[in-house]
Amino acid sequence: MKQDRNRRARRDRRAIIFSACFAICAVFFLSGVTDAQQQALTPVTDQAAVDRGKALLVEQCGFCHGANARGGSGGPDLTRSVVVQEDEGGKQLGAFLRVGRPDRGMPKFDLPDAQMSDLAAFLHSAIYLNANRRLYKILDIVVGDPKAGQAYFSGAGRCSGCHSPTGDLKGVGAKYEPTVLQGRLLVPRGRPGGSGPPAGPLYMEKTAIKVTVTLPSGESATGGLVRLTDFDVILYDTAAGRVRSFLRNGDVPKVVVTDPLQAHVDHLTKWTDTEMHNMTAYLASLK
């Protein structure tokens, strides 16, 4: 099912980025986010009510159900409660609380309607935030050892063959927030996510996959790959300054694909997570 979502997310982004040209160009690297989703729940917009509800929960319910409503000393998780999840604006929750479940140790709470509504606002807001993974906040990921990262950069990682902390990577730690930095450390394809609209299609980028097409006549064209299938190849011919397409029939014309980021792609199966964390810390230190 999630594949459906990811496809839809990619399609939406394509519509924006390649509105006038080849929509088939995969763009999922531009933002790197693969978790768009459509939901039944809607956000709680009255933040003041959410705040009041939270204070009320801590004061009235927190001892048993926890200060975050996920369960405490004997009381169940309220954000997973069917009564709470199916409640509408405090109505069903209020009816439940005014009776309680004395047989199971749950006393009744006869709160005014306004407070019931506030309590429901907090709980529904918490449930919405649990359910909506687009809103999850990535925590502090710069936990690695920058010195070990530096050693990896010039040693086992063999990064220094192409990159330099005083050259292309100068100030990179200040340029990108850590998650973007880590993503680009792995595969720096296209423009980093969140840095504004791209200047042009991905196949125009220097990090785009490249292709050389050679016709039986000996004529050839080289440039950024737009699309390659068993039946056609489309590229941005750098020398001609235009997009060209060729139909394919088996091995004719000859097609050779090269990836300027092949070293990064090959390294994807070699990284340990510790090496990745250390390198992230090292690059983040290059302010």
Next chain:
Amino acid sequence: MIRLRCFAASARQVRARCFAASARPGHFLTFVSFVSFVSFASLVSVVARAQIPSDAWPTYHGDYTGRRFSTLKQINTTNVKNLTLAWVYRLNTSRAAAIVGGEGPETPPPGGTTPSIKSTPLMLNGILYFSVPDHVYALDVRTGREVWHYAWKTRGGDHIGNRGVGILGNWLYFLTPDNYFVSLDVATGKERWHHEIANMKREYFSTNAPMVIGRQIIIGVGGDALDIPGYLESRDPESGNLVWRWNTTPRAGEANTNSWPDEDSMAHGGGMPWIPGTYDPELNLYYFGTGNPQPVLAGFSRAGDNLYTCTIVALNPNTGKMVWYYQVTPHDTHDWDAAQTPILIDGDFNGRPRKMVAQASRNGHYFLLDRATGEHLLTTKYLDSLNWTKGINAKGQPAHDPAKDASVPGTLVSPDTNGGTNWPPPSFNPETGLLYFGTRQGFSVMYLTDTDGKPQGWAAAERNVAVVGNALKAVDYKTGQVKWSRPLAMGPAGSTGGPMGLLSTSGGLLFGNDGANNFVAYDASSGKPLWHAGLGATTSNGPQTFTVDGRQFIVVGAGDTLYAFALQP
């Protein structure tokens, strides 16, 4: 050569269904009566078939085996180059001329997008029946002309997709995103009744295609945003009332509760039965795969194997009682449901004939089991980049490696949460002995975002970093080895496409896509492409085939459009 078994009960049901449907004319009285006469004349051949009928497609997979293999060969490796367009039908989602039902508002909720056809149409008596979220259509198979359109007024819910409809006699069944089980008159599209089966406020949404087995209409729920329990149900075909329910995680006092740390985690453990399963009438067992456990990417609050999530389950369709199970991913922490089709294979294994069930699973592995007992026969890895296991354990299961769980500073995992493959229906060709499926080789960093002792929902974020080496693969069912692998299309950033709906035929053909809008006929033995058509989108459902008036049709959905192909008469 593989032994083919006769699915006698299946054939009887097909005949009963077809006859009942043809006996009840609707709005298009003359038209329907005509096609009914023609189709009934050929029903004898339907009954005689051991698999997908030549002139009908009566279930989601065409038959109960899930092979999506047709014995038709009018279109074959020699003449497929002459395959041409017969008709096109583009979705009409307007309610203006539709039969309208549903509990939602007159104005659809904002944010709706053009639906994509993910259902495999049923074809009975010259009519195709298919669905997208909130809509069901009946089309004349000869012309692609709309016979009727039913539109559902939705209350909301995730409109991600709908796998299709089920038909028994005069009645059609389908599910809605806001979790209603709806029955329509096959002939007219008029609604008979609807029942709510789950509450969308808990983030349940329903996508499954109802599976008709005898008098059981088997349906399942979906949802993975909140930690809600999954269940499979059988409903009465006349009233729509509940017959039985099977929970996908055990309840207190039942077997295998020790695969969860406590009652709360077990009762909120997910395991959605997303996709229609398969059925063996001789064993009277229904096979289906369950979804991933909840919370999705954080496993530390649900220590244990988390049965029966990510599991192939065999149950008695009359009682809803489980007969055996095999878990393909113990304690999943990467969203790799096991909902992929469990395909029934009858053939030799290690020198003796066996009744087997095979799955190319989302976790990057191929599994082969004895389908009478659940005995494990074979596990192989089909995805080169896979980096998340400690190997295969004594039961043939990929062993969970806690080091590859989502972490706060990020964990690099392959495949990504899309998995090595996904829900689109694969195909097994008994003449080549090959199981075909589309694969995707993604890499993602998974970040734990919910560090509470009781994380909820997804509990982690994912950032995709690369997709490389996607391919259409053919696996030898006996050895689990990849016989051939055909790379899919590329764009400027890497591979495109991946999992895809497939159909194989006795014409030596495998119909699928190339990951870039081309609908392709491949040589089933070698993977060489023999024919293609550039469509408006990459194919989005399972291709199907049948003959109408002696002419073989290939029908496939791509985005919002259904295409029919045939040889020029």
